[in-house]
Amino acid sequence: MLIAVRRWASADVEMVMSGSSWVTDDVEALRELAAAFFVKEALPREEEFAAQGFPSPDLWRAAGKVGLLCASIPEEYGGGGGTFAHEVAITEAQMRSGAGAMAITVHAGIVAHYLNAYATEEQKRRWLPRMADGSLIGAIAMTEPGTGSDLQSITTKAVRDGDEYVISGAKTFITNGHNAGLVIIAAKTDPGQGARGVSLLVAEVGDPGRETPGFQRGRVLKKVGQHSTDTAELFFDGLRVPAENLLGGVEGQGFIQLMVQLPQERLLVAAIGMAMLEAAVEHTVAYTKEREAFGRPLFKLQNTRFELAECATIARVARVFFDDCVAKHLAGELDAATASMAKYWITDRQTEVVDRCVQLHGGYGYMLEYPIARLFADGRIQRIYGGANEIMKELIARSL
Ligand SMILES: Cc1cc2nc3c(=O)[nH]c(=O)nc-3n(C[C@H](O)[C@H](O)[C@H](O)COP(=O)(O)OP(=O)(O)OC[C@H]3O[C@@H](n4cnc5c(N)ncnc54)[C@H](O)[C@@H]3O)c2cc1C
Known part of the structure; x- marks a missing residue:
């Protein structure tokens, strides 16, 4: 793997994006910081992560420390206060480094933005700063063993029970699934409906090894490529989440x-x-x-x-x-x-x-x-x- 590290680093890869109109000085500065981080901190550990099938949580925290997580989330929630351009700069720097283990696009570019858009003020203050410092890793679980493209046919259910929803079902191919402490789950709140029966619910599932009751991680899946990236099965069997974890507060908005x-x-x-x-x-x-x-x-x-x-x-x-x-x-x-x-x-x-x-x-x-x-x-x-x-x-x- 040391050979691979050398080869990735020695190819004298020019960053074409530097000439892009949306690359302001601070976007460029972040790109340089990200490139240095991925080459120095992440790339040398690719083999270790590929062997276990996921990146170690300490790398997530290291990335959070230097400001590579939640760059486009407002500063009041612990983010970098930047724009989508900052996320793209980090993504491009990561992909060019060859150190793709951490799915930052899913964690910061997708999951954090669902929370920023639809979570309550209290939830944003609880979750986003921890996502920004890398202590809480995010995943979004839509795909099921029987349903991918045809999302409206999912069978995972969220049934209201007093102040909670009770979630049951199975998801697969979930990026960051093994490490995730927070999962946005696409579930049917009205199984009689198609698309209009789908809602998104946030579950705090606990750290690996200390899962919330009703939640279980399945296999870390062996893939053709992306060996160091975390892709896992997730199971919900009576997982209870507070009713306010329904994103947007209204059923059927998923x-x-x-x-x-x-x-x-x-x-x-x-x-x-x-x-x-x-x-x-x-x-x-x-x-x-x-x-x-x-x-x-x-x-x-x-x-x-x-x-x-x-x-x-x-x-x-x-x-x-x-x-x-x-x-x-x-x-x-x-x-x-x-x-x-x-x-x-x-x-x-x-x-x-x-x-x-x-x-x-x-x-x-x-x-x-x-x-x-x-x-x-x-x-x-x-x-x-x-x-x-x-x-x-x-x-x-x-x-x-
Ligand atoms: C590495 C990896 C990471 C992933 N990460 C996530 C994640 O984080 N969260 C998540 O929810 N999911 C994730 N997925 C799942 C991914 O989004 C699905 O695999 C994808 O949406 C396709 O669904 P499917 O695999 O069930 O294929 P199917 O829906 O069974 O489709 C199979 C193929 O049929 C064709 N097809 C399907 N529908 C049509 C149509 N209407 N018209 C024409 N052709 C069609 C397409 O060629 C398609 O590739 C991940 C998958 C992988 C492999």
């Missing part, structure tokens, strides 16, 4: 809340794709200039040059579109269809370009000690989670 938050989630997946796409091109340019075949660098072969010329063009076009989406989102003008376009198109281009770059690496492109192989294995899921790309196309088509 789908509407998801619709409001989803553009940001989709843009964060696109941000991961953007960083991976650019990193793939830059690592491959560096590699093919070093590696020789038939007496000259691979980069001198016309096929290599043309392939990389095309991949670099795709990366540039994607960056322009992505930057436009970020600028629109910062101005509160990003519509759901455009966010779906960004998620689908950028992740499709990401996996296409990474695959072409693996080819240009030859056999070394299949070795996990090379960044391009990690980008290949870690990146494939991008077209599936956050809403499968086929679902994105459905949403886009509905807007036409």
Whole structure:
């Protein structure tokens, strides 16, 4: 793994985002701080985290200490007081470092924002500062063994009982699931209804090993890639949460809340794709200039040059579109269809370009000690989670 660390660090990867219009001086400063943190503190521990299947909680606390968690949550709740641009800068720096173990996008970019938007004042003051310092890790549990894309068909139930809801059901593929102390659960408060029966409830589930009664963690799932990232099954069997943990305070609002938050989630997946796409091109340019075949660098072969010329063009076009989406989102003008376009198109281009770059690496492109192989294995899921790309196309088509 030390070899991998060296290779990630030595590729002289330029941050293209530095030229993006939304990158102000303080966003750039945060990006530099994040890049240094991930390379120095997280990357050397990737192998340890991959072996256990999740990052250790102390890394979360270390990230919180330097201000990498909840950067876009108001300062009064312990956050950084920044904007979505700060979240993107952290995401891109993390993905470029090769240290993807902590799913900060889910914790800070998604879960904290549901709480900031829909939790009560008292709840925000209780949960958000702990999420910002890394002592409380957040997850959002929508997907079930029998239902992913068709979210309105979930079967997890939340039944009102006096001042509490009683939650029963099973979730799978939940990012940060093993470490999470706080889980937003999508559940049916009215099983007779489809989308209108779905609500979001917050559960304080306890630290690993000291779970709240009625809550159980399942397996940490073994994945094709993202070996160091925490993806787990969760089970609820009579888990009681206070009635005020119903986000928004009114039953049946879950789908509407998801619709409001989803553009940001989709843009964060696109941000991961953007960083991976650019990193793939830059690592491959560096590699093919070093590696020789038939007496000259691979980069001198016309096929290599043309392939990389095309991949670099795709990366540039994607960056322009992505930057436009970020600028629109910062101005509160990003519509759901455009966010779906960004998620689908950028992740499709990401996996296409990474695959072409693996080819240009030859056999070394299949070795996990090379960044391009990690980008290949870690990146494939991008077209599936956050809403499968086929679902994105459905949403886009509905807007036409
Ligand atoms: C690593 C990882 C992390 C994840 N993290 C989370 C998390 O934190 N929280 C969470 O709730 N979920 C999470 N998920 C779940 C993820 O969001 C789902 O896997 C995804 O939404 C697809 O659902 P599914 O797997 O049930 O596939 P299905 O819904 O069974 O769909 C399978 C395939 O069918 C096709 N398809 C489905 N519907 C349509 C349609 N209407 N039109 C055309 N084609 C269609 C698509 O190609 C799709 O990929 C994660 C998954 C993974 C693998």
